[in-house]
Amino acid sequence: MIGRIVASISGQYSISDGENIFSAVPRGIFRKDNQRLMVGDLVEFNKEMNTIEKILPRKNELKRPRIANIDQLLIVSSIDKPLFSFELVLKYLTFANFNHIHSEIIITKTDIASENEIIAKITDVFEKIGVKTHFISNKTGEGIEEIKKIFNGKVSALMGQSGVGKSSFLNMVDPLFDRGVGQYSEALGRGKHKTREVILLPFGGGFIADTPGFSSLELEMTKEELGQYFPGIENLYTGCAYSNCIHISEINCKVKEALNLGILPKVVYDCYIKMSNEALTFYRR
Template identity: 45%
Template sequence: MSEGKIIKALSGFYYVLEGENIIRCRGRGVFRKKNVTPLVGDYVVFQSENETEGYIMEIKPRKNELIRPPIANIDQAILVFSAARPDFSPLLLDRFLSVIEANDITPVICITKMDLLSEEEKKKIGWYIDGYQSIGYEVFQLSTKTGDGLKQLFPFIDGKISVLAGQSGVGKSSLLNSLHPQLDIKTADISDHLGRGKHTTRHVELLQIGGGLVADTPGFSSLEFPEMEAEDLPFTFPEIEQYGENCKFRGCLHINEPGCAVKQAVESGEIRQYRYDHYQDFYQEIKNRKPRY
């Protein structure tokens, strides 16, 4: 028996890194019976049939996992959003942030394609950037065409396992190519007809970037809250959690409760209105979610 880390999942095979060797493995049938799927990032025990092939026998306990993208044991999530083509979406970014926070993963925000903006458009994006930075998030403004901002990102990658996530067409693969040109990952232009990106990444894979591992993932345009309860939501908005400590009632959900310090902070401008609006939207979505049996 040997141990290693799954660095790629493709067509029913799991590619396990052991030292400098990569062994292509299949999962045992017992995983299907238990409705457990090995994920990229999993630490596993495997049995080799030869030097290149084997079977995964055991999945070690995970410190965290994501459903979309399907990946485990992540230190941080690099959330890639474009300034244009497709347009910057604070609503989608806040969904990503909420789900990432709920999984105790550190988020890092990267806004790409800044070179496509006019000065006036940069001011508008800058207003959002200032807001996220005031909450405590690291935000990078990048351009893979000019190279602006790329060097500042490397220290945040070194020594960590990161997942690169974001909507299709925002430039995730272009960003990876800029950070590590030898990768030569396929990229595609935005569809003018659909107004969104074409999916160029078809599977999840951990790639060596600088001194860390980074997962490129298939793009997607929505995130659900399958595991989160309404009571958990305030803890996924750092500023709401902070001001919520001063609420009149313990367990305040900051919706209709009297003496709510969060609503007062929204009214005074200490919490941005759009962030609170998104919080309310997510709260209603969770409350209206059909129970799973």
């Protein structure tokens, strides 16, 4: 039978065939070939022997969160606690683009936004660079009904820092998910890493992955790649005069032109420059 791995706990895997959940372990052959199973993997399994026989080819795989075969990444970020950061969200968006995975943004905790300006600013910036943004509150339920349809028939993964409300959000989508919810720590400026494992939860004919939060993400990209995948720049760079333009001091640069015309938001360009300074300087072979 063919099924999808939805969870893994110390060498035991839970497999969904779309209706039922089976428990199975990989056959010895996996260890020999050094093949490692991932949540999201489509596998051939033997339901009598409770063994996983084969991994089907993956359409994509991510290291962080560790998951395979997803259709979209939903980047979750809170307005406050932890404080919203354009830099972090743009980094996650770049990561999604680099992996050729569609992404959208979910902004949580609108109920504790001290002013509406930040919501207006976030809306404006991401609208300008063509990324869809959803605003929700897991406390008041604002925006929850509207967002549910984006999950239909897709495998989606939530991604974002600890404490932004990924698990809380899933409980709002379906209370039966019964996800454990952690606490925001003022001292740490983030949550306390409540969710420890990636798990796929069935919803709307597809799945939604709850994932552990993490703050540091190494993009491991060259400066050239950063420009190719950075949101807002990815559609402009081919118009630059120099094919290896990194959009800082070159002449006839489409990116700088868009910035000066107000088409490309300044905050996006500034984050790009900051990340460009941190990016790898060597060329990928």
